[in-house]
Amino acid sequence: MSGIIMPQPDSTILARAAQIVAALREVLPEDTVISDGNETRAYECDALTAYRCPPLAVVLPRSTAEVAAAMRVCSDMGVPVVPRGAGTSLAGGALPTADCVVIGTARLRDVLEIDTDNRFMRVQTGVTNLSVSEVLAPHGFFYAPDPSSQLACTIAGNIAMNSGGAHCLKYGVTTNNLMGATVVLTSGEIVEFGGPQAGAAGLDLLGLLCGSEGQLGIVTEAVLRILPRPEGARPVLIGFDSAEVAGECVARIIRSGVLPVAIEYMDEPCLRAVENFAKAGYPDCPAVLIVEVEGSPDEIAVQIAHIREIADALNPVEFRESRNADDALAIWKGRKSAFGAMGRLGDYICLDGTVPVGQLPHTLRRIGELSKEHGLEVANVFHAGDGNMHPLILFNANEPGQLERAEAFGADILRLCVEVGGCLTGEHGVGIEKRDLMTAQYDPDDLAIQMEVKDVFDPAWLLNPAKVFPLESSARYRQRAAE
Amino acid sequence: MTTIIDQLAPADEAELSEILTAASGDRQPLRILGGGTRTETAHIAGTPLDVSAISGVVTYEPGEMTLIARAGTPLPEIEAMLEAEGQSLAFEPPDLRGVLGGRGIPTIGGAIAANASGPRRIRTGACRDHLLGLRFVDGPGRILRNGGRVMKNVTGLDLSRLLCGSHGTLGVLTEVAIKTLPHAQARATLGFHGIDELRALGIFSKALATPYEVSGAAFLDGTAWLRIEGLPPQVEYRQQRLLEMFGAHDIQTLDGAATRELWRGLRDVAHFAGDLPLWRILVKPTDAAAIVARLHDLGGQVSLDWGGGLIWYCGPGEASSLRQIAPHATLVRRGGVPGPAFPPEAPAITRLSQELRRRFDPAGILNPGLMDS
Ligand SMILES: Cc1cc2nc3c(=O)[nH]c(=O)nc-3n(C[C@H](O)[C@H](O)[C@H](O)COP(=O)(O)OP(=O)(O)OC[C@H]3O[C@@H](n4cnc5c(N)ncnc54)[C@H](O)[C@@H]3O)c2cc1C
Numbered sequence: 001m002s003g004i005i006m007p008q009p010d011s012t013i014l015a016r017a018a019q020i021v022a023a024l025r026e027v028l029p030e031d032t033v034i035s036d037g038n039e040t041r042a043y044e045c046d047a048l049t050a051y052r053c054p055p056l057a058v059v060l061p062r063s064t065a066e067v068a069a070a071m072r073v074c075s076d077m078g079v080p081v082v083p084r085g086a087g088t089s090l091a092g093g094a095l096p097t098a099d100c101v102v103i104g105t106a107r108l109r110d111v112l113e114i115d116t117d118n119r120f121m122r123v124q125t126g127v128t129n130l131s132v133s134e135v136l137a138p139h140g141f142f143y144a145p146d147p148s149s150q151l152a153c154t155i156a157g158n159i160a161m162n163s164g165g166a167h168c169l170k171y172g173v174t175t176n177n178l179m180g181a182t183v184v185l186t187s188g189e190i191v192e193f194g195g196p197q198a199g200a201a202g203l204d205l206l207g208l209l210c211g212s213e214g215q216l217g218i219v220t221e222a223v224l225r226i227l228p229r230p231e232g233a234r235p236v237l238i239g240f241d242s243a244e245v246a247g248e249c250v251a252r253i254i255r256s257g258v259l260p261v262a263i264e265y266m267d268e269p270c271l272r273a274v275e276n277f278a279k280a281g282y283p284d285c286p287a288v289l290i291v292e293v294e295g296s297p298d299e300i301a302v303q304i305a306h307i308r309e310i311a312d313a314l315n316p317v318e319f320r321e322s323r324n325a326d327d328a329l330a331i332w333k334g335r336k337s338a339f340g341a342m343g344r345l346g347d348y349i350c351l352d353g354t355v356p357v358g359q360l361p362h363t364l365r366r367i368g369e370l371s372k373e374h375g376l377e378v379a380n381v382f383h384a385g386d387g388n389m390h391p392l393i394l395f396n397a398n399e400p401g402q403l404e405r406a407e408a409f410g411a412d413i414l415r416l417c418v419e420v421g422g423c424l425t426g427e428h429g430v431g432i433e434k435r436d437l438m439t440a441q442y443d444p445d446d447l448a449i450q451m452e453v454k455d456v457f458d459p460a461w462l463l464n465p466a467k468v469f470p471l472e473s474s475a476r477y478r479q480r481a482a483e
Numbered sequence: 484m485t486t487i488i489d490q491l492a493p494a495d496e497a498e499l500s501e502i503l504t505a506a507s508g509d510r511q512p513l514r515i516l517g518g519g520t521r522t523e524t525a526h527i528a529g530t531p532l533d534v535s536a537i538s539g540v541v542t543y544e545p546g547e548m549t550l551i552a553r554a555g556t557p558l559p560e561i562e563a564m565l566e567a568e569g570q571s572l573a574f575e576p577p578d579l580r581g582v583l584g585g586r587g588i589p590t591i592g593g594a595i596a597a598n599a600s601g602p603r604r605i606r607t608g609a610c611r612d613h614l615l616g617l618r619f620v621d622g623p624g625r626i627l628r629n630g631g632r633v634m635k636n637v638t639g640l641d642l643s644r645l646l647c648g649s650h651g652t653l654g655v656l657t658e659v660a661i662k663t664l665p666h667a668q669a670r671a672t673l674g675f676h677g678i679d680e681l682r683a684l685g686i687f688s689k690a691l692a693t694p695y696e697v698s699g700a701a702f703l704d705g706t707a708w709l710r711i712e713g714l715p716p717q718v719e720y721r722q723q724r725l726l727e728m729f730g731a732h733d734i735q736t737l738d739g740a741a742t743r744e745l746w747r748g749l750r751d752v753a754h755f756a757g758d759l760p761l762w763r764i765l766v767k768p769t770d771a772a773a774i775v776a777r778l779h780d781l782g783g784q785v786s787l788d789w790g791g792g793l794i795w796y797c798g799p800g801e802a803s804s805l806r807q808i809a810p811h812a813t814l815v816r817r818g819g820v821p822g823p824a825f826p827p828e829a830p831a832i833t834r835l836s837q838e839l840r841r842r843f844d845p846a847g848i849l850n851p852g853l854m855d856s
Pocket of ligand 1: 087105148149155158159164165215339
């Protein structure tokens with residue numbers, strides 16, 4: 001284990017492990033409860049793999065009612081619960097504790113309803129993000145948020161993290177595409193928030209639940225807004241000889257009135273790695289933008305002409321259009337292989353912070369300086385249109401002390417994001433990774449009111465403990481809950 | 484605090500905080516006024532708290548599509564400033580002065596507090612979808628922040644969404660950060676005359692299933708209207724395709740100027756000015772036809788927005804009969820109808836909402852009873 005501390009497991013719970021498992025078995029079907037040490041090990045971490053801890057037991061329910069039954073047992077017996085989707089969180093959001101029961105969505109995989117007349121679908125939340133779009137395709141519809149992890153990640157995890165993707169610039173993140181949720185509260189009560197009608201008149205509790213990182217309840221079903229598929233999409237690639245000019249180009253495109261679906265940015269270290277790995281044939285220059293627009297062929301042509309005019313005024317090294325689907329794939333190839341390419345260079349941690357778009361050049365320059373100070377390489381590949389940065393810090397996990405150095409470098413970058421007017425996390429969530437940095441963005445009172453909200457939903461502080469809120473900040477609440 | 488005071492008007496956030504601390508201590512209820520355009524709050528007990536002096540744009544960055552303004556900033560001022568940069572508030576906050584008989588000037592804080600969203604909701608989302616972050620003061624006077632000024636932000640619990648649409652019952656907004664969008668360079672409207680709601684709903688669901696990004700779908704007085712927006716050639720293309728698709732109808736087309744005019748009226752529900760009871764009803768669009776038929780039986784008039792997802796009903800009817808027809812019905816203008824204005828919610832949601840209010844406003848001084856709880 002490294003820098004981030006987790007509280008000691010509750011020994012009184014560990015001592016009751018057998019009773020807890022038996023109580024779960026009593027209310028759930030035979031194969032739903034996993035307590036064998038070899039099997040629970042599969043759930044010991046998420047994509048923040050430096051932190052691991054097998055749970056006391058894992059429950060994989062098939063229905064909302066089974067989730068509620070499991071939740072009730074845990075509540076009655078005072079056992080912490082860690083909700084889990086596919087375990088692709090990069091923030092340690094799904095990291096278990098030794099004294100917890102993991103409630104996973106792996107078997108909640110049904111698509112319950114597709115209603116194109118009212119433009120929504122209802123799913124169990126264990127379905128993967130990609131499969132949602134796949135079942136919609138024959139209907140001519142799609143679900144907009146598209147995290148790069150979409151092959152594996154679940155709608156449950158997307159809702160808990162308010163996940164985004166490359167297409168967010170135009171279509172928004174999960175909260176903008178979520179219409180309703182069925183939630184199991186810690187009491188075991190099943191509650192529906194929102195629904196297929198547009199909005200609700202009372203407090204926006206659905207908005208509060210989205211992005212709550214499993215702190216408020218377990219989401220078992222969701223009503224998702226679905227959109228008709230665009231007629232087509234085309235990327236262009238624009239190379240610049242400085243990060244500043246690339247940043248300026250992003251701002252000018254946004255101001256111009258063309259709203260691209262995506263504007264992605266890659267810097268020199270990233271371009272170099274990608275070139276070596278994927279041979280994408282990108283220009284050899286300090287900064288590349290990939291801008292994608294949508295519509296009919298004519299509409300695409302008009303938008304690209306606009307973008308070309310903006311870019312030309314800034315003397316790009318290259319402006320590459322895609323004339324057909326193959327060209328388009330070639331342009332996306334390098335971007336899509338960026339994480340793989342970086343992986344070839346060694347271990348890395350992937351950060352996620354957001355800065356105002358106008359601060360991109362300054363932030364990139366400061367990251368370069370910090371890289372020298374910490375003696376670790378960093379590459380940048382990110383969603384530029386909304387300032388959502390993903391610096392990748394390279395290190396060698398086998399060399400003692402390097403992970404800690406990388407983490408310290410990462411913390412400096414995230415503090416920098418906050419300093420320039422941005423935030424600690426744009427789409428990956430706080431989890432344990434950024435828990436202790438929360439005080440950099442929020443004053444004690446700002447955190448207190450959030451913890452009071454948690455207290456309303458989860459008075460015993462059983463859900464996803466020791467995440468999101470710094471331990472010292474939450475100590476008072478956890479203590480009161482324990483009494 | 485003395486009880487002689489008949490109006491409180493803090494000059495800034497710090498003063499507001501002091502007032503709230505004192506009022507909480509005295510358990511003195513307050514009625515929060517932004518621009519004072521919502522006369523429907525007049526029945527709320529409490530000393531008027533006029534926050535319109537907490538005003539002014541803090542920053543506006545068109546290249547970042549971000550505006551930060553103090554809550555009391557007049558909406559017209561913001562709209563003019565954005566207009567000059569070719570941008571706008573894409574959620575088209577309705578101006579309900581005509582409908583509510585208010586005389587004040589609407590403020591950005593009031594729009595956020597009410598989650599005021601116009602016809603473009605079907606395309607670009609509601610007011611709450613354009614909110615990036617906010618500052619507010621809670622009942623006991625704590626000055627609090629949530630969210631930020633950037634487009635993507637998942638740091639901690641999303642209280643911004645919670646406060647948006649809370650009508651001042653959780654805190655008094657002092658500053659909001661919102662996303663602005665470049666406004667469309669061109670726009671046009673297609674009008675289908677001489678049809679009823681059922682046929683209108685059929686047109687809406689067909690049009691909204693196309694990729695032509697229909698940004699308004701409303702029905703009024705026997706006419707269904709579809710709005711399209713974008714770059715000029717885009718609008719031309721989309722209009723053409725929709726005309727082909729609905730070839731069997733006799734379709735009127737409106738140009739940009741006429742489009743603006745029409746949708747401003749639809750947005751503000753100008754057609755239902757007056758003093759009869761006015762209801763705002765949220766439904767699943769395909770349920771709208773049956774609901775509308777029953778509303779007609781009550782004897783009032785109906786218009787549709789959001790592709791049928793929003794029904795405006797103006798006319799007679801007891802609250803209980805309205806809610807029997809459609810549970811998500813909010814009484815926007817009382818017109819003498821007694822009872823709760825907000826629709827009832829599931830017991831668990833009511834319990835959670837009340838418990839949240841107790842955390843944000845333990846003394847129960849912020850617009851008590853405005854949301855009927
Ligand atoms: C290679 C890679 C690329 C990625 N790219 C992106 C990207 O482009 N955009 C992006 O936003 N993220 C991205 N991520 C992060 C991650 O995929 C997302 O956070 C995702 O939404 C997590 O989904 P999951 O099903 O894996 O959830 P998990 O990792 O299992 O859980 C995530 C959080 O959700 C909670 N949770 C899970 N299920 C429930 C439930 N039923 N009810 C309540 N809470 C629950 C967990 O407790 C945890 O806090 C990426 C990750 C990887 C590894």
